[in-house]
Amino acid sequence: MKTIYIAMVFLLISFTASIPNAGKVYIWTDEKGVTQLTEKPPPKAGQLKEIIEYKPQSDEEIRQIQQQEATIRSEDEIRRILEEVEQVRKKADESRDGAIYWQQQADEAKRQSEEFNKRVGYNSRRVQRNRYKMRELEKRAVEASKLATQAAAEASAAKERLKEAEKRAQEILEQKRTSQKEPIEPVP
Numbered sequence: 001m002k003t004i005y006i007a008m009v010f011l012l013i014s015f016t017a018s019i020p021n022a023g024k025v026y027i028w029t030d031e032k033g034v035t036q037l038t039e040k041p042p043p044k045a046g047q048l049k050e051i052i053e054y055k056p057q058s059d060e061e062i063r064q065i066q067q068q069e070a071t072i073r074s075e076d077e078i079r080r081i082l083e084e085v086e087q088v089r090k091k092a093d094e095s096r097d098g099a100i101y102w103q104q105q106a107d108e109a110k111r112q113s114e115e116f117n118k119r120v121g122y123n124s125r126r127v128q129r130n131r132y133k134m135r136e137l138e139k140r141a142v143e144a145s146k147l148a149t150q151a152a153a154e155a156s157a158a159k160e161r162l163k164e165a166e167k168r169a170q171e172i173l174e175q176k177r178t179s180q181k182e183p184i185e186p187v188p
């Protein structure tokens with residue numbers, strides 16, 4: 001119940017923040033037992049519970065608070081963008097490493113296929129006898145080559161996303177630099 005009183009007081013204070021002088025908020029209970037919050041003292045029939053004195057913030061204090069909040073939002077945005085850039089960079093590195101791995105696999109499979117074909121030679125009976133192994137090695141080389149191509153495409157796309165994220169981060173940092181030079185206007 002006390003938290004409701006405090007919330008009501010803060011609400012009342014926020015509504016009366018434009019009053020230049022210090023003020024008082026009276027918390028009292030009327031004859032029916034209903035808690036009241038007023039800036040005027042309670043009537044004689046009301047039972048006073050608490051008096052809270054406050055001093056409204058000046059326009060300069062409000063402007064400083066708004067500037068601090070804007071700085072915090074800006075720093076949070078920059079931190080979020082930099083984290084996103086780092087995640088995109090990791091993904092780009094993983095994609096590049098995957099492309100390299102699959103290209104190595106494709107090259108190795110192609111080498112094994114060519115080596116096996118040389119051992120078999122062009123003797124039709126030997127070719128016939130080893131055709132399944134030859135097809136399997138060629139199939140492995142083709143599949144690894146496809147995977148290498150896909151991984152290279154993913155690496156390229158990740159690199160583009162990284163450039164875009166870095167550009168966005170740079171724009172936000174530039175905006176922050178210019179906004180620090182210009183004073184922040186208070187919100188009406």
